[in-house]
Amino acid sequence: MSEFDDAIRTIRTGDTAQGTLGDGWVVGGGINGGLLMALALGALREPMVETGAGPDVLTWSAHFLSASTPGPVLASTMVLRVGRSIASGQVSLHQEGQERLRVVASFTDLAERASVVHRSQPLPDLPPPQECVPARREAGGLSEKIAILDRFDLRLDPACAGFGIGRPSGAGELRGWLRLADGREPDVLALTCFVDSFPPVTFDLGAFGWAPTIELTGHVRSRPAPGWVAVRISTSNVIGGFFEEDCVLWDSTGAVVAQSRQLAGVRMPESA
Amino acid sequence: MSEFDDAIRTIRTGDTAQGTLGDGWVVGGGINGGLLMALALGALREPMVETGAGPDVLTWSAHFLSASTPGPVLASTMVLRVGRSIASGQVSLHQEGQERLRVVASFTDLAERASVVHRSQPLPDLPPPQECVPARREAGGLSEKIAILDRFDLRLDPACAGFGIGRPSGAGELRGWLRLADGREPDVLALTCFVDSFPPVTFDLGAFGWAPTIELTGHVRSRPAPGWVAVRISTSNVIGGFFEEDCVLWDSTGAVVAQSRQLAGVRMPESA
Numbered sequence: 001m002s003e004f005d006d007a008i009r010t011i012r013t014g015d016t017a018q019g020t021l022g023d024g025w026v027v028g029g030g031i032n033g034g035l036l037m038a039l040a041l042g043a044l045r046e047p048m049v050e051t052g053a054g055p056d057v058l059t060w061s062a063h064f065l066s067a068s069t070p071g072p073v074l075a076s077t078m079v080l081r082v083g084r085s086i087a088s089g090q091v092s093l094h095q096e097g098q099e100r101l102r103v104v105a106s107f108t109d110l111a112e113r114a115s116v117v118h119r120s121q122p123l124p125d126l127p128p129p130q131e132c133v134p135a136r137r138e139a140g141g142l143s144e145k146i147a148i149l150d151r152f153d154l155r156l157d158p159a160c161a162g163f164g165i166g167r168p169s170g171a172g173e174l175r176g177w178l179r180l181a182d183g184r185e186p187d188v189l190a191l192t193c194f195v196d197s198f199p200p201v202t203f204d205l206g207a208f209g210w211a212p213t214i215e216l217t218g219h220v221r222s223r224p225a226p227g228w229v230a231v232r233i234s235t236s237n238v239i240g241g242f243f244e245e246d247c248v249l250w251d252s253t254g255a256v257v258a259q260s261r262q263l264a265g266v267r268m269p270e271s272a
Numbered sequence: 273m274s275e276f277d278d279a280i281r282t283i284r285t286g287d288t289a290q291g292t293l294g295d296g297w298v299v300g301g302g303i304n305g306g307l308l309m310a311l312a313l314g315a316l317r318e319p320m321v322e323t324g325a326g327p328d329v330l331t332w333s334a335h336f337l338s339a340s341t342p343g344p345v346l347a348s349t350m351v352l353r354v355g356r357s358i359a360s361g362q363v364s365l366h367q368e369g370q371e372r373l374r375v376v377a378s379f380t381d382l383a384e385r386a387s388v389v390h391r392s393q394p395l396p397d398l399p400p401p402q403e404c405v406p407a408r409r410e411a412g413g414l415s416e417k418i419a420i421l422d423r424f425d426l427r428l429d430p431a432c433a434g435f436g437i438g439r440p441s442g443a444g445e446l447r448g449w450l451r452l453a454d455g456r457e458p459d460v461l462a463l464t465c466f467v468d469s470f471p472p473v474t475f476d477l478g479a480f481g482w483a484p485t486i487e488l489t490g491h492v493r494s495r496p497a498p499g500w501v502a503v504r505i506s507t508s509n510v511i512g513g514f515f516e517e518d519c520v521l522w523d524s525t526g527a528v529v530a531q532s533r534q535l536a537g538v539r540m541p542e543s544a
Contacts, residue, residue: 061333113512240385
């Protein structure tokens with residue numbers, strides 16, 4: 001069992017499932033949003049598969065309602081609709097009676113889908129992982145409290161890694177590679193975590209504060225092949241204290257495997 | 273009262289509200305998704321404002337569960353969380369006991385927000401409305417059953433209007449202008465309709481079938497000024513029978529006022 005599988009594992013009793021949020025997935029003020037989404041969608045998968053739906057998340061919308069903390073978590077699931085090839089459901093995460101996260105999602109069988117690609121975003125021009133800058137946790141630095149850096153092997157394209165030494169590019173884009181530190185290969189649930197595992201794109205704009213996600217919606221476009229996942233996150237609109245962060249994930253064959261957009265809050269530095 | 277206000281009006285009794293879906297908003301197999309979202313979010317607004325939240329939709333995720341038909345519709349609302357400046361809620365639309373649409377949304381006061389724009393997508397290079405191609409309903413044509421064409425004044429940039437004469441550009445992008453036909457000025461609720469009021473972007477790829485929306489998530493970034501709204505919809509990934517449609521709306525001052533992404537189904541022609 002990998003530490004990721006361990007972290008998202010839940011024990012189901014009917015429409016509820018019990019899990020535990022580990023210290024190792026803390027980032028800033030709470031548990032990493034990617035891990036929460038993967039745990040929630042993992043808890044929803046079995047009830048969805050029981051309806052006859054496929055096992056793959058196709059689309060999910062996650063609304064972050066309050067900050068999660070390490071400790072027990074309860075997932076409540078609900079089947080909303082069972083269609084011919086797509087089923088929809090809802091899952092809520094609660095801690096101490098407070099709702100943390102509400103997710104509405106659709107499941108399908110992505111393997112059954114004709115894998116015909118009419119158009120897709122090309123993999124960005126990116127140096128190979130061994131020529132990228134590893135994002136590691138360092139004692140005494142800003143990264144010390146970002147426990148999740150130990151869970152991933154995260155490599156940044158040097159062209160956008162300047163924020164680490166106080167020189168953000170200002171382009172509003174981060175690119176790089178991601179895989180789980182324990183070597184577990186990516187699958188659909190890992191993708192639902194990966195879309196929210198990079199540092200906030202606003203780091204590249206010189207805003208180094210925590211960027212709380214209000215809502216994140218993602219689409220899984222294909223099951224990923226084993227290996228590194230390429231990641232690009234970007235923002236085009238930073239308005240009135242909110243920004244959108246768009247994420248695209250490509251697997252090691254260069255296929256688009258997932259995309260997401262989140263709206264998050266940001267406090268921009270005066271000079272930006 | 274405008275026909276749009278009339279169409280989204282609901283009569284509230286506690287946590288439910290009753291409305292009517294009019295024939296005039298039919299498109300393809302059902303009621304236009306934009307109208308449904310505006311009606312649902314309109315029904316949620318009053319319960320949200322009562323919590324002390326602002327009156328503006330900030331972000332919403334809409335999952336389309338079954339096809340709506342003209343006739344009575346019931347909206348059930350629920351407050352999920354009340355924060356310092358943002359409140360979240362849920363609204364479901366039902367017809368004849370069947371859930372049509374489930375929306376989770378956040379509300380805030382967009383006027384209170386510092387209107388500081390750090391970056392935003394520039395208005396695309398677009399001929400003025402009077403030099404664009406009006407999308408009108410024509411007897412005997414494909415557009416005859418698209419009743420909503422009478423509800424909008426919709427103008428397409430001639431550069432991407434080729435699909436109307438069987439010559440789609442193949443770029444995967446439609447641009448143009450939109451306003452309500454009765455002259456009612458845009459507001460936040462109208463924007464939640466406008467993001468799903470253009471023809472499917474797949475028309476520009478030669479796929480002229482109905483493109484059923486699975487899920488649509490939108491963000492309102494600013495209250496719109498009066499006048500025409502500029503619209504750009506585009507798609508970058510058409511994979512295994514699904515495509516994403518990204519929409520950006522600008523108001524008459526050139527400000528980004530809303531953006532959305534939907535995942536929808538498409539049957540591509542063999543030749544594409």
